[in-house]
Amino acid sequence: MDLRIKQTKKLQGTLTVPGDKSISHRAIMLGAIATGTTEVTGFLMGQDCLSTVDCFRKLGINIAIDNSRVKIEGKGLDGLKEPVDILDVGNSGTTIRLISGILAGQDFTSFLTGDQSIRKRPMARITKPLTEMGAEIIGRQNGNLAPLAIKGGNLKKIKYTTPVASAQVKSSILLAGLYAEGWTEITEPIKSRNHTELMLKSFGAQVEEDDITNTVRVKGRPELVGGEIKVPGDISSAAFFLTAGAIIPEGSLTITNVGLNPTRTGIIDVLEEMGAQIKVFNKQKTTGEVIGDIKIESSSLKGIKIGGEMIPRLIDEIPILAVAASCASGVTEIRNAEELKVKESNRLAAIARELNKLGAKIEELPDGLKIYGGQTLKGTICDSYDDHRIAMALAIAGLVAQGETIIKNSDIIDVSFPNFTKTLQKLTNTNSLITNFLNQELDLVFLW
């Protein structure tokens, strides 16, 4: 499917964004290995989280879905069954890396695969520590590439220092640590998102976080008890509308019920530093997570430098930040972001290339981007690289680019934001959904 976007001057209103992807995955996984029923509201019905649901159903867990309400009948730490088929994680890095931690603790063998992008992404970062804990894992290129075969059981605790700041790596080891006697410990160079830690604590596990050394410990063999989980809106999805609100001349958007976990709010801090008129209000706590509302108004942005500790706090927002920086005055430099090269696509190369096609001036650096702001963007044909965040970032760029922007292969947006185009249409007050019969493809055209 192609997405067509026309330049717009006005984007106003109040919106919600779909549930947080990271929290939705973890709700299924922890719900499955806890005892009792876990009831989730606000679950993200995106393809990635549905892949997690599918994998746990294959592991013998009953999961009922009614819109974004999900009920998981937990079977306890040792209640999963050997799957009779291959577990397919689709496009989801979180699914394959986190589930591997759980499978490493099982007394059976499982096989994991995913789509083309997943089969290129590095897995040694989890297979190495999980093997050290006692799991037997086979994968292409010495255990670095999926498909993976995991024969689990008899895990022992470890103290592990990971060279990359990654919540997926940290969570994989913490989940495996649930199956080892004693305390399993992981230290990362910079603190990454801590949703696993918070949810484990709320399910009754003993978890200690040391923010000075960036070390997390979990005590093995806990009694996990399921409960209610209210998933807040995903700040990584909100980021597209926050940026749109700031860069569109008559932008004024309020996004309600957004997750504001401090390990995720780098985008708010950076937009503020760039000069955005942004306000956070109605802050409160739900199932251990901070939530609140955010208002943003059209703003004159200026270029800034971003790197170091900030990067893990906005790791998924760098493509949309590149759009904001292209519309800012002056130069923005993003460094220490080499992890972007091993996401769903090489996001540094993809966003630089596609925004440059639209008239931006971006240099790709070995570990980031140098963005010369203030260029006039002009609509053209772009590609999503089959990456949901690249597709949405380009759609927002299309709102400020002169004329019409076409984003090829935009269906991938469903991975994390199923109603993205409808939400955009609502805010621009256009309901023009036009089917292009010539291509036998459904094209969405915004007319205003």
Ligand code: S3P
């Ligand atoms: C995620 C962690 C991040 C992020 C991904 C989701 C998670 O990856 O990019 O979209 O849910 O743990 P890394 O922690 O590997 O950087």
